[in-house]
Amino acid sequence: MTRVSGRIVRPGTVIEGHVDVDGPTIAAVTAGPADSADFVLPGFVDLHCHGGGGHRFTTGDPDQARAAADFHLRHGTTTVLASLVSSPYALMRDATRAYVPLVSEGVLAGVHYEGPYLSHTRCGAQNPEFLRDPAPDELTELIDLSAGTLRMVTLAPELPGALAAVEQLTRSGVLAALGHTDATYEQTLAGVAAGATVGTHLFNGMRPPHHREPGPVIALLDSAPVLCELIADGIHLHPGMLRFAARAAGPDRSALVTDAMDAAGMPDGRYDLGGQGVEVTDRVARLTRDGSIAGSTLTMDAALRNAVGAGIPLEDAAAMAATTPARALGLRGQVGAIEAGLRADLVVLGPDLSVKRVMRRGAWI
Template identity: 50%
Template sequence: MSLTVSDVRLVTPEGTHDGWLTIEDGRITHVGRGRAPGNGLSLGGRTLVPGFVDVHSHGGAGASYPDGDPETAAAVASFHLGHGTTTTMASLVTASPATLARTASALADLCEQGLLAGIHFEGPYISKARCGAHDPALLREPDRDEFRALVAAGRGHVRMLTIAAELPGALDVIREAAGEGVIAALGHSDATYEQTIAGIEAGATVATHLYNAMPPLGHRAPGPVAALMQDERVTVELVNDGVHVHAAMLRLAAHEAGPGRTAMITDAMAAAGMGDGRYPLGPMTVDVENGVARLAEGGTIAGSTLTMDVAFRRTVTEMGASLTEAAAMTSLTPARVLGLDAEIGSIAVGKHADLVVLDDDLRLAGVMKRGAWVREPA
């Protein structure tokens, strides 16, 4: 099947221009400027950006990936796809070894079907002092044998592990992860600057939701924030929902890391797309009020109700990023984290036609995955 999309503002890594593109068999075959040759689907001057890539999401539409139910997990992925996330990972929370293995096995089926890009273990090897919305009773020291068993349960689809570098045995597990092709992400950590650098030297390449669940940036004790922002080997995740991080600190991180090392994430939980109320997050209970998710006991922020289309818009309107920079942070950089940037993450010839149409206010107007409309623009 061939399709020409015309009269559109294209956002590419090289910049933004008015033009057109053609799609054949689910891939982009031509990207042009000005008027399209022949007839095509006119988008009336609206903006076309690459499909969003979310490397950290727990749920949405009333369901959670940690539930381990393939049907509801597919519903979560479908919900976020409807908001422009054409590639997503399933993030789990701390649980018992048996629960994590069982859940990973169930989600691996969806990975094999192409609905998920991989599985992310956020915990259980994280700091009790910075555990956030994780059950502290289930936290444990890093264990290479247990980690190997979890990777085996995921049948090659475990893509990321969040770990606190300061824990005994953490550096060994980080090295093990790197050897298994699993991204080691530093987060939920009480580490010093030096301990964080040691984690990076061992092979960690991602910062799990920078600023959140780690010591604040200090001028005498810079802690993990400075180490992670400044190291060229690390991609920093940011939750841009107006709750997790002040806009000034978002701008600071994006300035330090640049669009090429900054990945916007949702960290979404079950309440995304739903109303206020009470929701589960693994073994924990979360209350959502005015769209803000907090633990029912203690009031700690517990994920978000964010979707990636909102994150893109806020990256432009609240952070002052250009459209090209915002597309990098919501698509190309996270695709690179997953090693998928040759296939997805930008509007370029040869890549999958994973695309998002935005109106003049940068609000979602259409979604395409692999050349097929998920939400056809009116």
């Protein structure tokens, strides 16, 4: 039995107490005086990550994927989706097959396709060469070969066939996310009505709000079933906009994500994203061809610190980093909170919210 003591962050509250761990499972959580001022949080759950530590999820290389997951694990991310970018069908197929064993092993929680069914107008750092309209046969083949590994697909609801694709994904148990979209308010609501339940990195890669055409941002914020991803790096979102969005949606509908690329944790320099050159300068990644922001160099621990720095209470930020995304993935009874019976995934943060220790499945990393 292992005991972890400190200020335990649970949904809606922070208590002084102890977490008892038996094997890979949380055995008990008890309140009481602790001899540590550290914070104990549930392991972070990142729904949107392309790589880190010099390694990529985007190429379909299992060794690269394992190393990227390990890099983020050291920053407290105990559950991660491997996000691809817009790619040819063959790469999507091969990467999905390659990641099935990693999902079975527990290294990854699944695969996320960010594209290729996205708007040319709002493609951002997505490679326009690979963008296309949703194809039912293509999706059927990918869903079937994934054997449950495919967990989320981001698409633009205004594209021909997109609403049917949302319905197809939903029937198959795959999260449909709306993003990289030039949709109107009404087109976005049609996507939600068809079954979409996630807004991919809210504000970024979307038609901006206007008082006479609210667009996708307002439609997603105002739709009760939708979880809104937020990139809290201080670059994608101003801290005031981050705080506003988190308050508007609430911690039960807001999820911190990294959208990290392989440059996370690495020096400034030249990198690649989906076959496009990226220049990283002072933490900011931009496409060399047009200066578009190209993912991030963020880690989840930094996202949490930035959220708290923006004025979001720690218990809400912890829910946004763990509880809410875990629920979206259907893992509420396994991870995402510090409760007896759940998997012992814990992050111990110092008083300054820097990572001190990470536990996954009851073992210290």
